[in-house]
Amino acid sequence: MSNNQFKRGELYSVINGMASTAVARRLQKNFRQAGLDITIEQWSILYHLWKEDCLNQQELCNRTFRDKPSITRLIDNLEKQKLVKRMPSKTDRRINLVCLTDAARELQHQTIDIANDTMNEALQGIDREEIEVVKQVLQRVYDNLT
Amino acid sequence: MSNNQFKRGELYSVINGMASTAVARRLQKNFRQAGLDITIEQWSILYHLWKEDCLNQQELCNRTFRDKPSITRLIDNLEKQKLVKRMPSKTDRRINLVCLTDAARELQHQTIDIANDTMNEALQGIDREEIEVVKQVLQRVYDNLT
DNA sequence: TGAAAATAGTTGCATAGCTAACTATATGTC
């Protein structure tokens, strides 16, 4: 096979594995070192609820790019840890609203600095315009496939 | 919290979730539609072996950014499907060399077009320089954290 | 109004991820 044929595969490798894995692991490690018993996946759910509380599960699917069973189980685990509570919607009985507890609101203050520090570390030496390009390209990749 | 405080988190969200999930799912779907019973994770192992056969497991860890137990199980599953074979190294008895079978070599031809088509679809409307920026930024993110 | 289609969420099953603890072999040093 020519080298050319592997260019795309290599890019797949880059987009899919490397950076995201490294960032995720570092963030997880930094949470743990701060004594916070929370996974980055759980954090990413809380992150969206901190921006807008009491989203339903489908909305969390859309915003986190996960499927419904994944959200069901993440919410199960977050409920076990008393960080969120499922509240049945009054207008549509199919819907669960996922609402933050006080404990989760407290967690926001504990994690936001860790997340910012981690991303600053990850983005060291990369300038604003490059970051902008990455965001736009990844957004377009996503749009191309959905 | 100010909007500013969430900029980094948002970028994390973008790098970590969106594009990579979308590409992975599409690739998986395209494999399945072609009747290929293989996961993208398994494919990514084969991808490295097609470039260089008979790597040991630790080397596969390094090249795929996975940890050792993950590789152990991926190789377990690939062996079950008769796509690779563990060969004990003759010079160092701690080491397994992971070598392709004929079936896996055949699979290369069946999957390479699917992978290329998928990446072309994903990268539609994105020009070469932008792709270059993304690759370099993600590489630097990785380097910053390792 | 009543049957079909759409939507929200759950459950079962398989794969994959991470950490920690473990075995086995190899290396380095006194």
Add this chain to the structure above:
DNA sequence: GACATATAGTTAGCTATGCAACTATTTTCA
């Protein structure tokens, strides 16, 4: 040569992911 240390790989336990099939509601429309 022997003991400490490093390295390769495996196992166990938990969380997370994806798909398919399922239940329960709501909406659509003939």
